Amino acid sequence: MPAYDFKCKSCDHKFTVRTSISERDQVKCPKCNSSSVKQVFAPFSVAVKSTTASSCDLSCGATTRFG
Ligand SMILES: [Zn+2]
Structure with missing residues (x-):
């Protein structure tokens, strides 16, 4: 089961939750x-892909609803 990092919008608490993708919205x-929590992504996963790789890896997936 994958782990996701979240940040609470109410108290700024950062935490990691192991949950399925389908239940990720219920954290x-x-x-x-x-x-009112927002999923945060590890900085390295964005930086590594920022040059010649497809820009679609993160922005075209199920993550676009955040923000
Ligand atoms: Zn909180």
């Missing part, structure tokens, strides 16, 4: 129990 902050 809540373990600190304040707010459902």
Whole structure:
């Protein structure tokens, strides 16, 4: 099961959750129990792809709804 990093919009708490993709939208902050959390991505996964590789890897997937 993959792990995802999240940041809570309410209290700025950052945490990692192991969950399925289908349940990723139901994650809540373990600190304040707010459902207003935003998924964050590891910086390296963006930087590595930033030059000659396809720009579609991250922006064309299921992640486009965030932000
Ligand atoms: Zn929180």
